[in-house]
Amino acid sequence: MSPLSLAAADIDNEIINKILAGDKRQFEQLMRRHNTSLFRLGMSILNNDADVEDVMQTTYINAYQHLASFRQESAFGTWLKRILINECS
Template structure:
């Protein structure tokens, strides 16, 4: 008796096992699985080159082979027949995987580069709005904002140019940012082109401001 509690079948040929499995001795199929696992693994890995995916492919191969056992007619060895099923499954899996990857790449490119007329309009409109918002700042706040955030001057350089103390530079910059946030929020609340509720307005305003390095 073997470890499964069944008669020892180690001397049976593949073809004899197939016949007995088809007749109802399903437990014998495990003999074939254990016998060919390593071979199928190596062959599939050479095609797919992904260890995790190979495991799924092998499982699918054994299931497909089991469902087709009744059609196995000994025109070739069971080993050859099983390997053909594995190769077909591996190639199919690889083709699907490549297609998924290609679609993902194309989708990412479209998202990054696809510019619709509406998107172009919104980008131009946003640029105008931001420029207008900055120009509307009181001069003492606008100067600090432009120097620190647009020209990327250091706090020390800004202090020297404007003859201000460090705390004044920081306070004016903070105040300028607050004014810009408020103006952008007010714009989206009153704009007629799109309808935004307050939560979405705040979200858009905060996103825009964070992306212009405020």
């Protein structure tokens, strides 16, 4: 993992810890950090803006509901992308 990726993963994990500690508003920061990459991935699979936006919304809801089960063994972005891919199928 590159130093830049490590720093990004550390930032995500800090935000996740704040959310799990009760600061639910921090989830918006995670969304902002990952919107572009999720949208690009979704477009590569679905090739339709509206469908991608729907899948992204479902992805974020699922991630929020299951955030406590994210083990922080991999990058949050990887976990989020896997949720999106599953939602696309």
